[in-house]
Amino acid sequence: MSQDTLFDKVWDLHKVSSLPGGSDQIFIGLHLIHEVTSPQAFGALKDKKLKVKFPHRTVATVDHIVPTDNQSRPFKDNLAEQMIETLEKNCLEHKIRFFNIGSGNQGIVHVVAPELGLTQPGMTIACGDSHTSTHGAFGSIAFGIGTSQVRDVLATQTLAMNKLKVRQIWCENKLSKGVYAKDLVLHIINKLGVKAGVGFAYEFAGPAIDELSMEERMTICNMSIEGGARCGYINPDKKTFSYIKNKLCAPKNENWDKALRWWELLKSDENSIYDDVIKLDASKVEPTVTWGITPGQSISINEHIPLLDELSPNDKLVAKEAYEYMSFKPGQLIKDTPVDVCFIGSCTNGRISDLRVAAKVLKGKKVSNNVKAFAVPGSEKVATEAKQEGIDQIFKDSGFQWREPGCSMCLAMNSDKLIGNQVSASSSNRNFKGRQGSPSGRTLLMSPAMVAAAAINGKVSDVREFIN
Amino acid sequence: MKSEFTSPIGKISNMNGQCISLIGNDIDTDRIIPARFLKCVNFDSLGESVFEDDRKTLKGKHPFDLEENKNASILVVNSNFGCGSSREHAPQALMRWGIQAIIGESFADIFYSNCIAIGIPCFTLPKKSIEEMQNYCDNQFLFLEIDLKKSLAKSKELNFNLEIKESSRKMFLSGEWDATSTLLENENLIEKKFNLLPYVKFNTKLS
Incomplete structure (x- = not known):
C-alpha cells in the first residue's frame, strides 16, 4: 500500500x-x-x-x-x-x-x-x-x-x-x-x-x-x-x-x-512508497499515431501496424477487431494513410499552446483539397487569445475552419461528425468505434502538430519534416 | 427490451436469471450507448438504444437482438468492460434493457462505480471460467442463481465462486449502495472537514 x-x-x-x-x-x-x-x-x-x-x-x-x-x-x-x-x-x-x-x-x-x-x-x-x-x-x-x-x-x-x-x-x-x-x-x-x-x-x-x-x-x-x-x-x-x-x-x-x-509542501516525499513504479525513456518517444480502436493501439510514425504474431495473446482479440474496423492490413505503414477530416481541439489538446504549435506548422501552407479541416478552441478565453495573437487568421488562411469553443468532434454530440467511414486525424483522446459520430468513422489520434501536418499533406505525415 | 422497468431499491442479495454472453475485450461505454443518445434529461428511453451501432452493424445477430436472449438478465463479458467515458447512461441503458448483474474478467473503474451506485452488482471471474460460461451460453441456456452472501453462482451443471469487492458486497447486502443517505448521516463530520481544509480559507470566492 x-x-x-x-x-x-x-x-x-x-x-x-x-x-x-x-x-x-x-x-x-x-x-x-x-x-x-x-x-x-x-x-x-x-x-x-x-x-x-x-x-x-x-x-x-x-x-x-x-x-x-x-x-x-x-x-x-x-x-x-x-x-x-x-x-x-x-x-x-x-x-x-x-x-x-x-x-x-x-x-x-x-x-x-x-x-x-x-x-x-x-x-x-x-x-x-x-x-x-x-x-x-x-x-x-x-x-x-x-x-x-x-x-x-x-x-x-x-x-x-x-x-x-x-x-x-x-x-x-x-x-x-x-x-x-x-x-x-x-x-x-x-x-x-x-x-x-x-x-x-x-x-x-x-x-x-x-x-x-x-x-x-x-x-x-x-x-x-x-x-x-x-x-x-x-x-x-x-x-x-x-x-x-x-x-x-x-x-x-x-x-x-x-x-x-x-x-510548496505538497508533494510526494522523497522516500514515499508506491504500489508500483515504471520507468521509461522519454527521449526514445517518436511522433505517435493510433491505428486501431483503443488508445493503446498506437505506433510511432515510421512503424508498421503490428502483425498478429507480434502481439501478446491478450491483445490479439481487439487487434483483429481493429484491422477489420479500420480496414488496415497488418504490417502496413501508418505514414501516408490518406485522411478526410482533420480536427484540432478537445480537452486533451484544445488549449492555446496546442493552437500555437499547430499554427507554426500551418503558417504559409495550405490544407490539402481532399481534407476538411477545422479547429475548435477549448474555451472562449483560448479563442480570444488566439485572435489577439493572429492564430485564428493563420488557421483560416491555410484553409482550416475556425469554430466556436466546445467539445465538438471529440465525441460528436453536436453536428460536427464524421460521415460514413471517413478517416480523421484528430487531436482528441478516443479512437473508439463510432466515437466521432459515424458508426463506421475511423479516428487516428495524434498531437495537434501532427494533425496540422496531416491536413497539409492530406495524409498521415511526420511533423518533423515541417519544422526545423 | 423488457416491458416494465423498475429501479432496484434496498437490500440486494439474490439474483436469478438467464445469462447473455457478449464476447470482446475493452468494450467501451461509447459502444454500450453512443453519445448521440446522451442528449436527454432522464434515462428512461435508453434501454432500446443499448449497443445501437454494434447491433445495426450485426443486422440482428448481436446477442442483444437474439430471440433466445430476450429474457436474459445476467451479462457475461470479458476484460476491461465499460472503459472510456464516465457516462452512467451506459449501465442505465443495460439495466433498462434488463441486465441486473454482470460477470466479467475485469471492469473499468468508473463503469464499476456507476454500476454499484445504481444497483448492478459486478462480479469477476478468471478468464478460464468466463470462457467456460460463454462457451456454455453458445450452445444452451445458462440459468444462474447468484447468492451474494456466499458470492456463489449455481446452475444445474456449473458452480462458480464469484469475486466481488468486499465493500461492494456489504453495500448491496445492507442496501447502502444507494449512498446518499449513508453519506448524509455524517453531516457534522462533513461540516467539520470542510472547515479544516486549508484552501477554504485562502480561496477567492466566486460571487
Missing part, C-alpha cells in the same frame, strides 16, 4: 469517515458540472427532497452539446437547447455559478477550471466526465464520476470511494524536437496497456515531466483514464504556482502567500 505520496496526503486530508462497508467517505473540494451528466442528478435531488449542500463549491459550464458553427439561441437542435436550458434553470435554482456562452469564460470544463484558477494543488476535484483526471496536472486528486455520484456530491459534497493504489511513471530524459506531450502519453498507454491503470492513480514524474509546461502536463493527466487510471497527477512546482497566479479565482494578496506556503 502506498505511503506518503501526494495522493495519500490529499486523500487523508479529505477523508471524512470510514464507511461501514469498508470504503472511505471523501470530501470533494471542487465539483464541476456540465449539461450532459447533471440533469438526472438534479432530478434525483428533487425526488429525494434534498438541497445542494455547498453551492459555492460547484461550478458549471456548457461544452458537450454546444454547436461550434452558430451558437445563437435557441440552438437549432431542440434536444441540445433543452439541455442547456435545464442546466441554466438548475444553476439558477440552486445558486450555482454558471459560465454560460458569451460570459467570456465558457468552454470545455477541463480547459475552463484551470483558466479560472479554480483548479489548485491539494484539492479533490470531481466532475461527471472521465477526463477530469486533467486537473491532476496541478497536484490535485481529480477523477471522473457518474451521474449518481454527481447527485451525491451535490447533496453531501462527499463520495463513497475505495482508495486507489499509486503507480509512479518515471519519465527519464527529455522529449525530442517535434515530439509532444500527446506522443508521450500515447506511448505510455501503449506500453502499459489500456487496463493497466484500473484500480490505480498514476503519478507522472521525472525530468521529462518536470520539463513540460502546465498545458502539456494537462494533456498527460487528461489521458490517464485512457490507460485505465481514473486519476493521474503531477507533483506541483514553480510552474504550477505561476500558472495559477492572478487567475480570476486564485488566492490574492496575503492569501496568495498562505496558499504558496501550503502548496
Whole structure:
C-alpha cells in the first residue's frame, strides 16, 4: 500500500469517515458540472427532497452539446437547447455559478477550471466526465464520476470511494524536437496497456515531466483514464504556482502567500512508497499515431501496424477487431494513410499552446483539397487569445475552419461528425468505434502538430519534416 | 427490451436469471450507448438504444437482438468492460434493457462505480471460467442463481465462486449502495472537514 505520496496526503486530508462497508467517505473540494451528466442528478435531488449542500463549491459550464458553427439561441437542435436550458434553470435554482456562452469564460470544463484558477494543488476535484483526471496536472486528486455520484456530491459534497493504489511513471530524459506531450502519453498507454491503470492513480514524474509546461502536463493527466487510471497527477512546482497566479479565482494578496506556503509542501516525499513504479525513456518517444480502436493501439510514425504474431495473446482479440474496423492490413505503414477530416481541439489538446504549435506548422501552407479541416478552441478565453495573437487568421488562411469553443468532434454530440467511414486525424483522446459520430468513422489520434501536418499533406505525415 | 422497468431499491442479495454472453475485450461505454443518445434529461428511453451501432452493424445477430436472449438478465463479458467515458447512461441503458448483474474478467473503474451506485452488482471471474460460461451460453441456456452472501453462482451443471469487492458486497447486502443517505448521516463530520481544509480559507470566492 502506498505511503506518503501526494495522493495519500490529499486523500487523508479529505477523508471524512470510514464507511461501514469498508470504503472511505471523501470530501470533494471542487465539483464541476456540465449539461450532459447533471440533469438526472438534479432530478434525483428533487425526488429525494434534498438541497445542494455547498453551492459555492460547484461550478458549471456548457461544452458537450454546444454547436461550434452558430451558437445563437435557441440552438437549432431542440434536444441540445433543452439541455442547456435545464442546466441554466438548475444553476439558477440552486445558486450555482454558471459560465454560460458569451460570459467570456465558457468552454470545455477541463480547459475552463484551470483558466479560472479554480483548479489548485491539494484539492479533490470531481466532475461527471472521465477526463477530469486533467486537473491532476496541478497536484490535485481529480477523477471522473457518474451521474449518481454527481447527485451525491451535490447533496453531501462527499463520495463513497475505495482508495486507489499509486503507480509512479518515471519519465527519464527529455522529449525530442517535434515530439509532444500527446506522443508521450500515447506511448505510455501503449506500453502499459489500456487496463493497466484500473484500480490505480498514476503519478507522472521525472525530468521529462518536470520539463513540460502546465498545458502539456494537462494533456498527460487528461489521458490517464485512457490507460485505465481514473486519476493521474503531477507533483506541483514553480510552474504550477505561476500558472495559477492572478487567475480570476486564485488566492490574492496575503492569501496568495498562505496558499504558496501550503502548496510548496505538497508533494510526494522523497522516500514515499508506491504500489508500483515504471520507468521509461522519454527521449526514445517518436511522433505517435493510433491505428486501431483503443488508445493503446498506437505506433510511432515510421512503424508498421503490428502483425498478429507480434502481439501478446491478450491483445490479439481487439487487434483483429481493429484491422477489420479500420480496414488496415497488418504490417502496413501508418505514414501516408490518406485522411478526410482533420480536427484540432478537445480537452486533451484544445488549449492555446496546442493552437500555437499547430499554427507554426500551418503558417504559409495550405490544407490539402481532399481534407476538411477545422479547429475548435477549448474555451472562449483560448479563442480570444488566439485572435489577439493572429492564430485564428493563420488557421483560416491555410484553409482550416475556425469554430466556436466546445467539445465538438471529440465525441460528436453536436453536428460536427464524421460521415460514413471517413478517416480523421484528430487531436482528441478516443479512437473508439463510432466515437466521432459515424458508426463506421475511423479516428487516428495524434498531437495537434501532427494533425496540422496531416491536413497539409492530406495524409498521415511526420511533423518533423515541417519544422526545423 | 423488457416491458416494465423498475429501479432496484434496498437490500440486494439474490439474483436469478438467464445469462447473455457478449464476447470482446475493452468494450467501451461509447459502444454500450453512443453519445448521440446522451442528449436527454432522464434515462428512461435508453434501454432500446443499448449497443445501437454494434447491433445495426450485426443486422440482428448481436446477442442483444437474439430471440433466445430476450429474457436474459445476467451479462457475461470479458476484460476491461465499460472503459472510456464516465457516462452512467451506459449501465442505465443495460439495466433498462434488463441486465441486473454482470460477470466479467475485469471492469473499468468508473463503469464499476456507476454500476454499484445504481444497483448492478459486478462480479469477476478468471478468464478460464468466463470462457467456460460463454462457451456454455453458445450452445444452451445458462440459468444462474447468484447468492451474494456466499458470492456463489449455481446452475444445474456449473458452480462458480464469484469475486466481488468486499465493500461492494456489504453495500448491496445492507442496501447502502444507494449512498446518499449513508453519506448524509455524517453531516457534522462533513461540516467539520470542510472547515479544516486549508484552501477554504485562502480561496477567492466566486460571487
